[in-house]
Amino acid sequence: MFSFIGGLIIFILLSITSSFFVNLYPLKNKEIIGILGSYTRDNLPYEVSSKIGIGLTTVGEDGQAQPALAKSWVIKDNGKTYIFYLNRDMYFSDKTRVTSDLINYNFLDVTVERPDEDTIIFKLKDSYSPFLITVSRPVFKKDFIGVGEYKLSSIDLNGDFVRSVELLGPDKSILVYQFYPTDKSLKIAFLLGEIFKIQGISDIDFLGTTLNSFPGFKLEKQIDYTALATLFYNTRDGILSDERMRRALSYTMPDTFSYGERSRLPYPPNLWATSPSFDSYMQDLEHARLLISQSQATKSAKLSLTIKTLKKYKTTAEEIKNSWGKIGISTKIEEVDSFPQNFQLFLGEFNVPSDPDQYVLWHSAQGNNITGYRNLRIDKLLEDGRRTVDLNERKKIYSDFQKYILDDPPATFLFFPYSYTVLRK
Numbered sequence: 001m002f003s004f005i006g007g008l009i010i011f012i013l014l015s016i017t018s019s020f021f022v023n024l025y026p027l028k029n030k031e032i033i034g035i036l037g038s039y040t041r042d043n044l045p046y047e048v049s050s051k052i053g054i055g056l057t058t059v060g061e062d063g064q065a066q067p068a069l070a071k072s073w074v075i076k077d078n079g080k081t082y083i084f085y086l087n088r089d090m091y092f093s094d095k096t097r098v099t100s101d102l103i104n105y106n107f108l109d110v111t112v113e114r115p116d117e118d119t120i121i122f123k124l125k126d127s128y129s130p131f132l133i134t135v136s137r138p139v140f141k142k143d144f145i146g147v148g149e150y151k152l153s154s155i156d157l158n159g160d161f162v163r164s165v166e167l168l169g170p171d172k173s174i175l176v177y178q179f180y181p182t183d184k185s186l187k188i189a190f191l192l193g194e195i196f197k198i199q200g201i202s203d204i205d206f207l208g209t210t211l212n213s214f215p216g217f218k219l220e221k222q223i224d225y226t227a228l229a230t231l232f233y234n235t236r237d238g239i240l241s242d243e244r245m246r247r248a249l250s251y252t253m254p255d256t257f258s259y260g261e262r263s264r265l266p267y268p269p270n271l272w273a274t275s276p277s278f279d280s281y282m283q284d285l286e287h288a289r290l291l292i293s294q295s296q297a298t299k300s301a302k303l304s305l306t307i308k309t310l311k312k313y314k315t316t317a318e319e320i321k322n323s324w325g326k327i328g329i330s331t332k333i334e335e336v337d338s339f340p341q342n343f344q345l346f347l348g349e350f351n352v353p354s355d356p357d358q359y360v361l362w363h364s365a366q367g368n369n370i371t372g373y374r375n376l377r378i379d380k381l382l383e384d385g386r387r388t389v390d391l392n393e394r395k396k397i398y399s400d401f402q403k404y405i406l407d408d409p410p411a412t413f414l415f416f417p418y419s420y421t422v423l424r425k
Contacts, residue, residue, distance in 0.1 A: 030174040034195035036186050039162045048177055053138030053146025056084050059354045063271040065132035069098055079127035079389040086118045093151035103139055127387040130355035197423040204420050211422050223261050224419040225268035231412040232346040236372045243408045248291035250281045250412045252323045260415030265402055273356035273398040289327050304330040308340045309347035317347050356398045357386050373410035
């Protein structure tokens with residue numbers, strides 16, 4: 001107890017004194033931002049890459065493709081041929097005009113033609129309607145020379161991993177992004193004054209308190225619509241193979257979660273394909289009991305389940321356990337560091353793509369289908385969804401997809417997590 005209190009006092013004093021010295025010797029027009037995660041040169045986070053480059057398209061708030069390097073495009077051959085017409089007023093940061101020979105996407109099974117310097121044509125082996133979103137990935141020349149508000153002035157590597165990058169703005173402002181492999185190291189760096197801002201963390205707890213309780217710190221909360229906390233079912237499990245059991249468990253979920261915005265659909269609310277009318281499964285414990293009694297998956301008097309959960313979702317797992325306890329389900333919780341190869345239920349998350357296509361997650365032929373889910377109707381909808389170009393037709397397809405994946409759920413969708421930015425006042 002004495003050690004804990006002493007350590008807490010030391011960190012508070014360090015945070016106060018570091019803020020004092022930072023204010024005493026300010027760095028003009030320079031902002032140092034800390035980000036959690038390990039990145040290489042080839043997979044810089046979008047927060048960084050989007051500041052130094054743009055793609056042929058950009059993604060609007062509703063998930064639809066908007067002009068960027070390309071001013072317009074034409075789709076032919078039922079989604080197999082994409083013709084992009086470049087904006088002649090776009091220049092890389094080295095003052096080179098963007099021409100078709102400098103568009104350097106390397107796609108598999110795609111033939112590229114450049115009939116002139118302002119036109120680039122992609123011919124795909126198969127129809128693929130999310131292609132317009134795929135080419136929103138930023139385009140760079142060598143050494144990260146792109147078309148963006150900032151340009152890369154330096155990059156510091158530790159072996160294959162990026163330790164920090166420095167960006168130079170048009171007004172001579174400087175942005176420095178420093179990357180930290182662990183949540184703890186990131187927060188300590190902030191408390192010691194190594195960075196001015198923490199961006200995009202989901203947990204603000206530290207040493208028995210929260211970061212916003214420290215003097216001189218300010219907290220901003222957002223909702224991260226790029227990740228969806230999800231309870232995945234092993235559909236090959238003896239108990240969970242029955243869709244009535246999976247539906248029953250969905251009806252036991254709390255209507256709110258403390259760590260994010262509740263979502264019962266696999267899409268964010270602002271996506272063009274989202275159908276709010278299917279946002280079902282309000283908590284109904286009586287209906288859950290009825291479905292369990294009808295299930296052929298278990299005949300035992302006492303139902304017992306095991307949830308394997310990532311550390312960040314341990315509290316959420318406890319909330320689910322409490323709900324299940326109300327209808328007599330015994331729950332064991334096991335904490336894991338990453339996706340487990342063997343599980344009955346796994347509480348984790350998946351990255352939500354900008355396009356509604358979730359073929360790789362739920363199609364029965366896909367290796368990333370971690371639940372072992374097999375539903376021929378869902379397979380057909382996912383296949384049609386990525387082959388159909390017309391937006392209205394795609395919207396009908398994904399409306400049906402949402403309806404049927406809730407009727408026969410391979411997972412229960414829980415919430416979009418809160419994301420926090422912590423900065424000095």
